[in-house]
Amino acid sequence: MVQLLLEGIFNGISIGSVLLIAALGLAIIFGLMGVINMAHGELMMLGAYTTFVVQNGFRAMGDSFFEVYIFFALPAAFIVAAIMGIILERGVIRFLYGRPLETLLATWGVSLILQQFVRSVSWQMVAGLGIFALLFFGGWWLLSRRPNFVQIRKWAISLLFPLSAGIAITTGAILGNIFKLAVTQPWFGAQNVDVTAPSWLRGGLPVLNFQLPYARLFIMGLTALCIVGIYVFLQRSPWGLRIRSVTQNRTMSACLGIPTNQVDALTFALGSGLAGVAGCAISLLGSVGPNTGQNYIVDAFMVVVVGGVGKLVGSLVAALSIGTLNYLIGSGTLALVATPIQPVADFFTFFATTSMAKVMVFAFIIAFLQIRPAGIFPQKGRTVDA
Template identity: 75%
Template sequence: MLVGFAEGLFNGISSGAVLLIAALGLAIVFGLMGVINMAHGELMMLGAYTTFIVQNGFKMLGGPWFEAYILFALPLAFLVTAIAGLILERGVIRYLYGRPLETLLATWGVSLILQQFVRSVNWVLAIAIALFCILFFGALWVLSRRADFERIRGWVVALILPLSLGISWATGAFLGQTYQLAVTKPWFGAQNVDVTAPRWLRGGVPIGNFQMPYTRLFIIALTILCVVGIYVFLQRSPWGLRIRAVTQNRSMSACLGIPTQKVDALTFALGSGLAGVAGCAVSLLGSVGPNTGQNYIVDTFMVVVVGGVGKLVGSIVAAMAIGTVNNFITSNPLGPLVASFEPLAKMFDFFSKTSMAKVIVFALIIVFLQIRPAGIFPQKGRTVDA
């Protein structure tokens, strides 16, 4: 009984760590910026696929290099998803601040696009997209140096957008016909791909009759490192001070000379980069597919809402609580005690299924929010009115 309790507690904490590392980026974007980013799960997916690509690259090198691939995959996953988040903020989110419904619908559409992108991406599509980004955003960057750019911005976009699309499509069609790139298979396809953990992350630490897997211990340590890093960045760095200032009072921050648009872009890129790190960690627990992010998006939103919007401490407590409760319901620690009572045993077995465990957790969260609608750590003072 005691061993089962200890095993359930460790599994709950490790599951909470996975939830927390997935919710950290969302806590920043949703909590500090008020943006409902439905594409957060797909940013995690991009981080997971980045890990898969890095793994394959190091596998070709062979030898001891493969054992260190995860140390290179983590920063690269952060960089790739941070750039993707920056493009998303600059191209879509920036024009939808203060309009939560439109932001939700737009990011949901982006999530569908990213899912289909990883299913069908090949050399033709990759080259065409890269060429479009160079032409479109490069032209905007060059023309933004004009003093009257804001006045002619609409005409510039209306002219450059179809021109960039046309050139990119024509280039892709030419390459496909000339070099037969169109007939190549997609890089990933719709099927899941496997990420193999390095040898030093296999196995576990034996404690009694169960063992703590090295993979989950690594994710717990990575989560602690990310939480400490985010706290230090927000509390000790100049840009962290600017982010907190804009969060509390955007108008006053702009009057004091803080570049609010740069702060928004940096915050969104940081939250997106953390989603990539979460995807890298999640890839160590199972196969990676186009729908990987959808398995976590609901749980991560629950962590942020239950913990209190904009509260990192609340997200930590909520993630640990949700992960532990979910694992204790699934593992059914009271099973041996009620085994002799058939009706109770059947009831516990029914609710210990993963799907029913989620139903119970949802019900408990609904009851909790009826008592504390602002979460465990509600916002106070000026932030509530912002």
């Protein structure tokens, strides 16, 4: 019975580590910036698809290269998701700071767009979007160099947007008719794709009479590395100091010369890049599809809220607790352990499925938040008032 409980705890911690790496980027964006980013799961999806692309590239180079592709996929996933995060922050979020409901709705719309983009985009659409981005943002950059840009800003938007969109649609249609781009897809589609782990990540480490999968141990190590890296960056680097300063008092930070706009972009890029790393890690555990990120977004939010907004240590404790509790209840381990007490065993047997275990865990979370609404590690001092 003790061995069964230990096995359940080990497996629960490994699940918690997967959940934690999914929540790390959200802890940065939601915890430090107060932005409810419903597109966080789609950033994870982009990281997972980036891993798939890198894997295929290294597989074509030979087996010896394939064994190390994961070390190139991780930074590639971070960069792709970070770039998308910067685009999202500069194009949408920067206009919605201080309005959490609007950020929720806007990023939810972005998440639907990204899902559909991966599912059904054609080369014609890619060409049109590329031309639009080049014309609109290029024109915006040129006009922003003018000394009277503030006065002509609204006029610039009203002129650039329809002009760029019209040229992009027309050019995309012409290219589509000439090269038949409308019927070909550059990637993926609605079907799931598989990411194959290197041979050294297959199998498991024997512990007593069960095994810990090497892939999950790798994710646990990667999660620990990310936590240490985030902590060192926020506590020891100049930009980390600027991020913490803007988080506590944006107005005073701006008065002291801190570039708050650059800090916002960097923070969002960091959180988005971590989502890409999470997607890379999660791709080692199962197939990747347009809805991959949706499987983790709710649990990731629960980790951040239960742990305490902006508290990385709280996110760590919450992720391991929620993951372990989910596994112990859903696998029926608690029901077997409680067999000597039949009413308790019957109670846990009723919840001994994955879906019912989530229901019970959410009930525990709701009850916990009634007692500690600010989470395990609540914010203190001026941060609460900011």
